[in-house]
């Protein structure tokens with residue numbers, strides 16, 4: 246297994262190009278199932294999860310063609326062709342590798358009248374249930390069966406009528422599944438307390454480009470009027486606000502200055518507000534956002550929340566940065582029940598962190614020391630990379646496949662702003 250090796254202590258300075266958003270593209274790809282025409286997604290990030298989703302689509306009979314040099318710097322694109330669906334079953338072998346596979350449930354049901362997906366199961370950060378996805382589809386007229394580790398959704402008569410559903414808690418994935426399914430209902434669907442993340446807006450904008458009728462985009466009340474069919478489209482994936490926020494933390498933790506080229510400020514105001522509260526200068530340039538350290542980091546009190554609150558996907562990265570703040574920081578992880586897997590590894594690098602349930606106290610220390618570390622999820626792995634960039638000495642982050650799921654060309658982008666970093670092939 247590959248690892249990332251870092252010699253820390255370098256002040257990072259320069260520009261980092263921000264790629265297309267992982268959490269947008271993973272809901273845009275299944276949109277192709279909603280039409281027999283071609284859907285082309287540009288500004289496509291080169292990520293392991295995108296490749297995994299492409300394999301799943303092939304399993305269903307969807308043609309996929311990539312454009313642009315793989316591994317090159319050019320903007321890559323994928324064209325998806327779901328004119329012939331061979332199977333409506335998303336198998337365990339593929340779903341277990343990427344839980345976002347559950348996002349084929351709604352669009353496949355809407356287009357084919359039935360859809361069967363292996364239950365995704367949990368992951369390191371929590372048990373990640375999907376009952377909200379199922380309740381929303383039932384509210385739209387679907388019949389749901391659970392058997393042998395699979396969920397099967399059926400539209401009696403082949404088409405869903407639509408309906409009204411109020412989410413008891415905000416769920417990004419359940420909102421995405423429901424919106425995609427609602428576009429082809431015979432009637433109108435109202436989704437209340439829907440997620441408002443920028444990735445949901447990106448999904449709605451893509452669906453509208455495909456001919457869907459959606460009102461309330463960007464609000465927690467989405468009204469979708471079903472249409473007979475959707476057509477193809479060419480759509481550019483939004484920039485990744487979490488990747489941008491992660492590299493902003495790289496500037497903060499190394500006392501540097503990084504311009505996040507292509508970042509969209511309006512997507513990440515909670516992040517830029519937290520960066521400013523920590524004492525970082527954030528400048529909105531015509532290329533993106535420039536984040537610069539201005540001295541010792543100030544401690545923060547952060548509680549994660551659904552958008553427009555502070556993103557749970559930014560918690561681990563900010564915690565790494567706060568290990569060097571001038572005082573004690575307080576963090577509360579309100580979204581997932583086990584999202585402090587980075588804490589034991591950060592402690593091994595000299596951080597002083599206490600956790601109790603979903604709360605954490607991060608006591609600022611003078612410095613960190615490099616170590617061989619290992620994480621169990623994507624954002625925890627990134628927090629260890631950030632700590633390694635600031636630590637004295639060498640850090641090796643194992644199980645780099647976690648990082649490859651969500652960060653395109655990580656070592657290349659960080660080396661480009663002065664980091665001493667390389668990928669090492671494991672034994």
Ligand code: EPZ
Nearest residue numbers: 268271345373374375376377378415416417418558580581
């Ligand atoms: C999406 O996951 C993202 N993944 C996550 O990013 C992100 O952390 C999360 O939204 C919250 O913003 C993708 O978009 C591919 P949820 P999702 O449904 O949709 C509970 C990353 O690092 N819940 O909004 O799975 C759930 O357990 C990843 O990029 C139910 O109880 O998140 C959680 O506590 C990690 N029942 C909360 O809701 C359900 O049916 C929010 O989950 C669904 C969710």
